[in-house]
Amino acid sequence: MPDAGIDRTRLPIRRPPFAGATKRTLEGSKPDWNQAGHVQPPEGAPNVLLVLIDDAGFGNPSTFGGPIQTPNYTRLAESGLRYNRFHVTALCSPTRAALLTGRNHHRVGFGMVGEFSGPFPGYNATVPRDCAPFPRMLQENGYLTSGFGKWHLTPDNQQGYAGPFDRWPTRLGFDYFWGFLGGEAGQYDPLIAENQKIIGVPQAKDGESYYFQDDLADKTIDWLHRVRSEKQSTPWFAYVATGCSHAPHHVPRTWSDKYRGKFDQGWDVMREETFARQKALGVVPADAKLPPRNDAFPTWDSLDETHKRLYARQMEVYAGYSENADWNIGRIVDAIDEMGELENTVIVWIWGDNGASMEGTLTGTFNELTTLNGIPLTPEEQIGLIFKHGGLEAWGDEQLAPHYAAGWAWAGNAPFDWGKQVASHLGGTRNPMVVHWPGGIDDAGAIRSQYTHVNDIGATILDLAGIPMPDSVDGVDQQPFDGVSFADTVSDAAAAERHTQQYYEILGNRGMYKDGWLLAQRMQRIPWNLDPAKLSEFGPGWNPEDDPVELYYLPDDFTQSNNIAADHPEKVRELRELFWAEAEANHVLPLLGGLTSFFGMVPPIPEESKFVFRGDIQNIPSGMIPPIYNHSYTISADLVIPPGGVEGVIVAEADNLGGFSLFVQDGKLKHTYSMLGVLEYTQAAEQVLPSGEVNVELVFTADASKPATGGEVTLLVNGEPVAKGRMEHTVPGRFSGYSGMDIGRDNGLVVDRSYADKAPFTFTGEIKQVVFDVAPHLSEEDAKAMNEHAAQALAAHAASA
Amino acid sequence: MSGNNKLDVLVAVYLIPDLAQRDFDTYTKLASDGDIVTDGVALVIKDADGEIQVQETGDHLGHKGAKAGAGAGLVIGLFAPPLLAATVAGAAVGGLAGKFARHRLQGGIGDKLDDALPPGSAGIIAIYEPDGSDAVSGALTNAIRTSTAQIDKASAKELKAGLKEASAGLAG
Secondary structure, three states: OOOOOOOOOEEOOOOOOOOOEOOOOOOOOEOOHHHHOOOOOOOOOOEEEEEEEOOOOOOOEHHHOOOEOOHHHHHHHHOOEEEEEEEOOOOHHHHHHHHHHOOOOHHHOOOOOOOOOOOOHHHOOOOOOOOOOHHHHHHHOOOEEEEEEEOOOOOHHHOOOOOOOOOOHHHOOOOEEEEEOOOOOOOOOOOEEEOOEEEEOOOOEOOEOOOHHHHHHHHHHHHHHHHHHHOOOOOEEEEEEOOOOOOOOOOOHHHHHHHOOOOOOHHHHHHHHHHHHHHHHOOOOOOOOOOOOOOOOOOHHHOOHHHHHHHHHHHHHHHHHHHHHHHHHHHHHHHHHHOOOOOOEEEEEEEOOOOOOOOOOOOOEOEHHHHHOOOOOOHHHHHHHHHHOOOHHHOOOOOOEOEOOHHHHHHHOOOOOOOOOOOOOHHHHEEEEEEEOOOOOOOOOEEEOOOEEHHHHHHHHHHHHOOOOOOEEOOEEOOOOOOOOOHHHHHOOOOOOOOOEEEEEEOOEEEEEEOOEEEEEOOOOOOOOOOHHHHHHHOOOOOHHHOOOEEEEHHHOOOOOOOOHHHOHHHHHHHHHHHHHHHHHOOOOOOOHHHHHHHOOOOOOOOOOEEEEOOOOOOEOHHHOOOOOOOOEEEEEEEEEOOOOOOEEEEEEEEOOEEEEEEEEOOEEEEEEEEOOOEEEEEEEEEEOOOEEEEEEEEEEEOOOOOOOOEEEEEEEOOEEEEEEEEOOOOOOOOOOOOOEEEOOOOOOOOOHHHHHHOOOOOOOEEEEEEEEOOOOOOHHHHHHHHHHHHHHHHHHHHHO | OOOOOEEEEEEEEEOOHHHHHHHHHHHHHHHHOOOOOEEEEEEEEEOOOOOEEEEEEEEOOOOEEOOOOOOOOOHHHHHOHHHHHHOHHHHHHHHOOOHHHHHHHOOOHHHHHHHHOOOOEEEEEEEEOHHHHHHHHHHOOOOOEEEEEEEEHHHHHHHHHHHHHHHHHHHO
16 A cells, blocks of 8 residues: 555554446456555654563663673663663553553553552553554554563453453554463463463473573564564564563573672662762763662661571572573564664663562562562561572572562662652662664764653654554544653754653652652552551541652752752642642542552452353463452362272462362372462362262361451362361462463462472363352351452552562 | 580571581580580581582580591481481480471481471581570571470480491491
């Protein structure tokens, strides 16, 4: 289709008027081959590779002075540009929503993460149709589009076979998607979605462990090769979002061992070393000051030797994990180079969707789901559990689902204070960005310091591609981008700063930027603290205006270290008023709209309480399993047992660091329940199951409908009790952030390691059906309580996802 | 030193092997300086491949044995499983107190410690006279968990004899 005359402001682009002629027969008819053509991007439009690293800080990659070796990031920076005033939202899904839609995160329903779909427009986790993502615009303008890796923009309860699918990647502008839909994945056993289907847990090959990041690069390269074999010149857009460096921090030891001893100096010294390198590199101004140390994090010198060694290993693994991500992205860049397309490929590589994550708490954790479930563990308990689950050598292996100590995140966000979730401070909002485009950059290796924000990316890429922002998509009038193009900064170091005003807000932490000034109001809550007593401070009676006020003038204060609020009351007042106006205009209100369930606003009680599974059902996403948390439930299975007996899993969710399995071993019915790897319970029948048609049942009778309730477990065979046991504590919120539930097998890492050598331990008989009843004999009062607990647990999980 | 008929049996576990080594050295120095009277101490290291190694031993005189089996002390014999059933399990366990001790000592201290230690970790087992307990506590500062039990010295003597024999067997 010829470019001239195409109206790209209304998408999809209309077929051009027929320019030929038709007669009764071919005789005299005049063809118009444009009728059979497809829209092409504007002439000269470049390929685009957009890379997003997860949960990482400004001071992590060596490219920006950090201690983690990122040679591929550096080579692109040296032949491209470093942007040192680039900003994100301070949380995973919100940044991704702003990145892909070009609008502010609350405007598109992502004041919180995809796990939480709440009752206010800014928090419903549902991208509105009048805010089409820019990949959709590229797609409708003829680009080949693909997405790989972490998604985190599909509501948690919409990730299965029943959809709806309109918030899956393939309905938001991606021709092809391969990755995971949630906020995190184990790197050894992720649950993979491809296009519009959950396809399962990848299998290891050739005796080697499966590793997601390697596969991520392979899949991206494979897609590039395939589309190029069919369309030799059509521009492509590939979005690659690594699972790294989000927890669980998983990486083969060959990567982490490269850093043995590199962090023995501790986070206080690492922060200062990073700051010195940043100045030497010029990514931080020479006159910048390092903010004073933050007392929220213990001094390294105050730690005993065991904790120093433990924490140092945590950072070694994180560093190796991150370097592996750099290496794999480098492989993709190499492939593009080998294809001869690097010259006309715009690479935008953002190192972190928020600051580095402090959600590992002060000690780090052997299992990040303990934090996300609000399970407090003392330093001694953490060490004991690390010891129990494989010791320090297992940090980074599949035996643990680890997250490092918050002190490393704070230091990794150098030269800024705080980190992920703290939208009031640059530690949570300012991340490195590199732009590489040999065909469009004249001063390779330079630094750009114009204020830029993640919501600028869409406008910039459309600008570089010569594609206009559409007025309508699918007949729906579009809201304008909130971001603005910084395309001119790519070729012009002196280009004007166009993004002059931006609000920030995540979970009550907020900021208002305008013309260099930044008003910062941090809620007085440490990000990992979701203790009800602490949260109650923000219930009725909370006046956000009472939160401490800080004011900075960033052009003179790169590191946000000089609070001048007391000297500029008028500016404080102006920015306060501007924040509330922006908050109203962008659906930020009500503040804490993502934590409604903690303040009495709970969703309607679900009508469904029975869930029936028939046939070969596997890989049910972790957010979609029957809600068995915090109350009584039963699991009943109708089986056919052959005369020779059976073995295998009847139903299993997640793994030994949180999950349950009802299975048959040595012919006997067993149940194992892992309370996040902190406690394990097993009940086992003494008698072998009879042959023929058999009903087995698990009955959990909770002590009360309350979070983490204890209760009694009874296993029954054909209605007769065969085993009993007590579970003192149960999982209150969620077994896993990514691992799914399976009928007739236990995919991925297993719940009970006694059958690990037979994984997935497929059931050898017939399973006619498995029925969950999550509300047996539930009173109305208990039903309400259960609903409230479930909502709170979900919000707590989401707040840290 | 006290003249009562009791001995303390201590088990300590470590996340970091060389910190266990450090504590072991402190302990043996206490013994050699005469600050405690020990009937034996063993440093047990489980390497990254999961192999248990008895790294060093010291006997009740505070002598620091060189390697497993050489100059065998009391506790080195704890890693001779066939003997454990007849000695540790039969004679000593009944007097043991403490959660860790109950879990780890019943049925064979060596085997149980082997089970308890993940790869890349370490443990110390020590037997000493009770009035040295404060000094021992002060020495084993890097342990992530310790448990102490008390046994009858009379039984311990029998134990010691059996364990010496076991140690000799190990040396062979």
